[in-house]
Amino acid sequence: MVRFEAVGLRYPGGGPHTGSWGREALVDVTFALPQGSFTWLLGHSGAGKSSVLRLMHLALRPTRGEVEVLGLRTARAKRASLAPVRRRIGVVFQDFRLLPYLSAFDNVALPLRLAGQPEASLRADVQEMLRWVGLAARAEALPPELSGGEQQRIAIARAVVHRPALLVADEPTGNLDNHQARRLLALLREMNRLGTTVVVATHDEDLVARFPAPSLLLQDGRLHDLDGARGIDAAEAPAWPGPQAPPPTSEPDGAAALDTGSAAVSSSGSAAGPDAGGAGDSARGWTEPPPRPIGRPERRLRDPWDG
Amino acid sequence: MARRRRYSRDPLGLRRALSGLLLPGLVCAMALLAALALAGAQGAAALAERWQRGAAAAVTVQVPDAEAGRLQRALESLRAMPEVAEAQAMPEDRLNALLRPWLGDAPAITVPGVIELRLHDARTDPVLIGDRLARDVPGALVEAHGLWVQRLAALARSLQAMALGVLVLVAAVAAAVVAVATRAGLAARRDAIEVLHGLGARDGYIAGRFARRLGLLAASGALVGTAAAVPALALLADLAGPWVGSEGRLASLAGLPWPGLLALPPVAFLVGWGTAQSTVRRWLRQLP
Numbered sequence: 387m388v389r390f391e392a393v394g395l396r397y398p399g400g401g402p403h404t405g406s407w408g409r410e411a412l413v414d415v416t417f418a419l420p421q422g423s424f425t426w427l428l429g430h431s432g433a434g435k436s437s438v439l440r441l442m443h444l445a446l447r448p449t450r451g452e453v454e455v456l457g458l459r460t461a462r463a464k465r466a467s468l469a470p471v472r473r474r475i476g477v478v479f480q481d482f483r484l485l486p487y488l489s490a491f492d493n494v495a496l497p498l499r500l501a502g503q504p505e506a507s508l509r510a511d512v513q514e515m516l517r518w519v520g521l522a523a524r525a526e527a528l529p530p531e532l533s534g535g536e537q538q539r540i541a542i543a544r545a546v547v548h549r550p551a552l553l554v555a556d557e558p559t560g561n562l563d564n565h566q567a568r569r570l571l572a573l574l575r576e577m578n579r580l581g582t583t584v585v586v587a588t589h590d591e592d593l594v595a596r597f598p599a600p601s602l603l604l605q606d607g608r609l610h611d612l613d614g615a616r617g618i619d620a621a622e623a624p625a626w627p628g629p630q631a632p633p634p635t636s637e638p639d640g641a642a643a644l645d646t647g648s649a650a651v652s653s654s655g656s657a658a659g660p661d662a663g664g665a666g667d668s669a670r671g672w673t674e675p676p677p678r679p680i681g682r683p684e685r686r687l688r689d690p691w692d693g
Numbered sequence: 694m695a696r697r698r699r700y701s702r703d704p705l706g707l708r709r710a711l712s713g714l715l716l717p718g719l720v721c722a723m724a725l726l727a728a729l730a731l732a733g734a735q736g737a738a739a740l741a742e743r744w745q746r747g748a749a750a751a752v753t754v755q756v757p758d759a760e761a762g763r764l765q766r767a768l769e770s771l772r773a774m775p776e777v778a779e780a781q782a783m784p785e786d787r788l789n790a791l792l793r794p795w796l797g798d799a800p801a802i803t804v805p806g807v808i809e810l811r812l813h814d815a816r817t818d819p820v821l822i823g824d825r826l827a828r829d830v831p832g833a834l835v836e837a838h839g840l841w842v843q844r845l846a847a848l849a850r851s852l853q854a855m856a857l858g859v860l861v862l863v864a865a866v867a868a869a870v871v872a873v874a875t876r877a878g879l880a881a882r883r884d885a886i887e888v889l890h891g892l893g894a895r896d897g898y899i900a901g902r903f904a905r906r907l908g909l910l911a912a913s914g915a916l917v918g919t920a921a922a923v924p925a926l927a928l929l930a931d932l933a934g935p936w937v938g939s940e941g942r943l944a945s946l947a948g949l950p951w952p953g954l955l956a957l958p959p960v961a962f963l964v965g966w967g968t969a970q971s972t973v974r975r976w977l978r979q980l981p
Contacts, residue, residue, distance in 0.1 A: 445891060447981050466895070468981065473893030483888050487706040496704060500894050 724918025
């Protein structure tokens with residue numbers, strides 16, 4: 387689904403023609419996210435969360451290492467082969483990135499139109515999605531006429547209208563109050579329940595505590611394994627140092643820490659460790675992904691904005 | 694609903710980003726220049742053709758003291774020369790009519806006999822013919838105004854070549870103008886392009902949107918420019934009618950280079966379309 391293999395990333399520094407490159411924004415990042423998983427991506431600002439997300443939704447390619455997304459190894463893939471994969475990824479940006487001159491309806495319809503869906507069948511899908519985010523009445527409004535929360539919901543609708551296999555959200559609650567943030571998270575969890583792999587970057591620990599899930603913690607461009615979310619590391623690289631890893635005997639069960647939610651963040655020292663991560667799927671908190679919905683899955687969505 | 698239908702066909706908002714009259718106005722002016730160049734090329738070609746066909750091979754021979762014997766001897770001598778296609782004595786009444794403006798009706802003055810020659814090859818040096826003729830008929834003079842005609846024809850041909858050069862130049866400037874407009878549109882819609890690119894739009898999709906818009910703008914400008922050029926060209930053709938042998942308004946209107954003029958808007962569309970395609974595709978390559 388999503389696999390990072392010793393990924394290093396440098397941004398060009400001093401202009402594109404000088405040939406000089408900045409320091410590595412990501413260093414040896416290795417993890418794998420199974421299909422249908424929900425993962426938090428944590429870290430202070432500047433830790434590299436956005437870089438990881440941009441690699442995930444193919445807005446960047448790694449400087450070294452390999453990033454595999456939805457079966458495509460992006461490091462050396464042909465440029466033209468990236469576009470079809472992008473169409474299977476939904477992205478929610480902190481700043482929404484709606485097109486200001488298109489109505490809410492047209493913004494949400496963009497992914498379907500890019501996929502070549504005929505106008506007749508597209509209309510029902512988009513209206514259903516607008517109803518789901520509670521903005522059916524504002525379909526003809528332009529983004530500047532909408533409030534921040536409404537724009538955010540339009541951005542979510544656009545990210546999920548085409549049933550992406552992977553949903554990536556970068557600080558999606560940054561512009562929302564607590565209530566709206568909780569509703570947004572409920573929506574993301576709902577997508578996840580229907581089979582979409584979801585990755586959410588945030589620094590909002592409150593939110594993470596409310597919706598416990600495996601998390602990846604980035605510090606200075608390096609990955610700190612909190613609770614074994616880095617799927618392949620446990621299996622393929624047992625020599626991961628894990629500097630503060632306690633002896634395995636003191637680690638009762640990884641799942642316990644996950645279930646308590648807040649422990650996933652606060653117990654980074656004690657919960658991390660190759661052995662905990664290798665304890666099996668149940669220990670990592672993964673549940674079997676539900677089968678991909680067939681037909682018109684949006685009819686099965688609960689409406690988190692009304693609940 | 695109207696708004697939705699309008700924007701769904703224009704996801705990049707290019708109608709607003711690439712609007713205004715600047716680009717169509719520039720293309721309109723260039724289409725006007727191209728139409729003038731086309732007409733100039735055709736006019737020069739017609740003149741060159743006519744001059745060369747009519748008079749290029751004409752050489753005249755003057756035979757002083759033209760009593761019948763000398764004129765006849767000169768004619769025979771000329772007709773025997775291999776490079777001479779035709780030698781014809783100019784009838785006396787026509788000669789008198791030609792000279793009347795200068796000499797008036799003065800039968801007392803003896804005019805020389807005049808022979809008109811047509812040569813097989815206009816490049817034949819008439820001096821050699823004169824030398825040989827002078828041996829048989831002393832005092833005969835060869836006048837080679839064909840050389841002048843040839844120089845005029847060469848001038849007309851080079852004018853024609855220049856007009857074609859102007860056409861190429863106009864097309865190149867149009868392409869440059871479209872490229873600048875495309876870059877302005879790219880800069881204005883950079884965010885939208887990045888969003889669409891991120892949503893999985895192919896380069897061809899984005900480039901196609903730009904190319905269609907710019908092609909249509911260029912074609913509309915060229916249409917106006919060509920339409921504006923037609924009356925001016927018709928007037929010029931009317932004025933030039935006596936020289937090129939056409940008569941009447943309708944005839945000079947029909948004499949305009951219609952295939953070229955009608956091709957201007959489609960060619961402008963292709964120039965705009967192609968330039969936008971290559972500019973946008975090159976720009977998109979900086980995105981991953």
